[in-house]
Amino acid sequence: MKITVKRWLLTAAILAALFCSSVQVADAQIDLKPWDFNITGVVTGLARITFVDDGTLSGYLIVRPTPHINPINLPTVVAYGFTTFDGEWSFDGNGHLIGFFGGGSSELPLNMSFSGKLSTTAMSLKAKGSDGSWRMRGIQEDADSSFDLTSWSATILTGTQKSFEFFDMSAFFVCLDDPPPADLSTCVNKDFKDNLFFIFGSTAGSDTIGAALVGQNRIALIIENITTGVDRVETGTIKPGPPRASTGMKGLDTDNPNARMSIVEQP
Numbered sequence: 001m002k003i004t005v006k007r008w009l010l011t012a013a014i015l016a017a018l019f020c021s022s023v024q025v026a027d028a029q030i031d032l033k034p035w036d037f038n039i040t041g042v043v044t045g046l047a048r049i050t051f052v053d054d055g056t057l058s059g060y061l062i063v064r065p066t067p068h069i070n071p072i073n074l075p076t077v078v079a080y081g082f083t084t085f086d087g088e089w090s091f092d093g094n095g096h097l098i099g100f101f102g103g104g105s106s107e108l109p110l111n112m113s114f115s116g117k118l119s120t121t122a123m124s125l126k127a128k129g130s131d132g133s134w135r136m137r138g139i140q141e142d143a144d145s146s147f148d149l150t151s152w153s154a155t156i157l158t159g160t161q162k163s164f165e166f167f168d169m170s171a172f173f174v175c176l177d178d179p180p181p182a183d184l185s186t187c188v189n190k191d192f193k194d195n196l197f198f199i200f201g202s203t204a205g206s207d208t209i210g211a212a213l214v215g216q217n218r219i220a221l222i223i224e225n226i227t228t229g230v231d232r233v234e235t236g237t238i239k240p241g242p243p244r245a246s247t248g249m250k251g252l253d254t255d256n257p258n259a260r261m262s263i264v265e266q267p
Helices: 011-020
Strands: 005-007 031-041 043-052 056-065 078-091 097-104 109-118 122-129 132-140 150-158 161-175 190-203 206-215 218-225 231-237 246-253 259-265
Touching (some): 031 056, 031 206, 043 190, 043 231, 056 097, 056 206, 056 246, 078 109, 218 246
Parallel strands (some): 005 078
Antiparallel strands (some): 043 056, 078 097, 150 161, 150 259, 206 218
8 A cells, every 4th residue: 555645844834833833931831841752653753742730732743654554554644744733631530641732734734632651751652643543652851962053964865866965953942032033043032942953954956954853862853955845854763972973864755755864973
């Protein structure tokens, strides 16, 4: 069975969405705790979810389709890429964590319901909805500041074609100024996302832009070639070194169902 896949957002839209989201964070109630999730199932990727004591939740994720999934678990379209989301949570009569979250886009909405178990150190959820069946395994936030303000080289393989990219990763922030300034570099009140990063880079004939999410010793990223508009989504396990951090990644881009990428931190 052929998997039909469509991405949620172009990377440029990602940046705009995050800049404009969460403006009311300063007025929100105290978070219970942020959790980092490793996602498997119909898609593979990472998520950061913040649970709030008023029964709401919010977060963001980067996922890619998982090859060779049993057709019975496949939705009509598998959505992938980056999206923010929000929802609600509670406990049922047996003490199980239950809830739902939604995000995506108007063309490809993400609507997932979940249930699972929660302990003081781990969370195991089963989610099912518009993007098929997911398994989400979470731990309390696992920020890795070593990925802040670093430079990377990348080798990309799409079929028999090899290409190279260079990019910088820097701390992602949401401007809390009300209203936010047109020039975000002048923002005074910033909410830094400690495991989410901007990507600004270049490849032959084009600049690139994107975002990366880090958690549980893994990384998920989405990069857009500004000239061609091609998006690439990749996931991998981080090898911290020595001598330098690196990872081999699996994913796909808009034109290729099997795009591999390896990245190495530059000195």
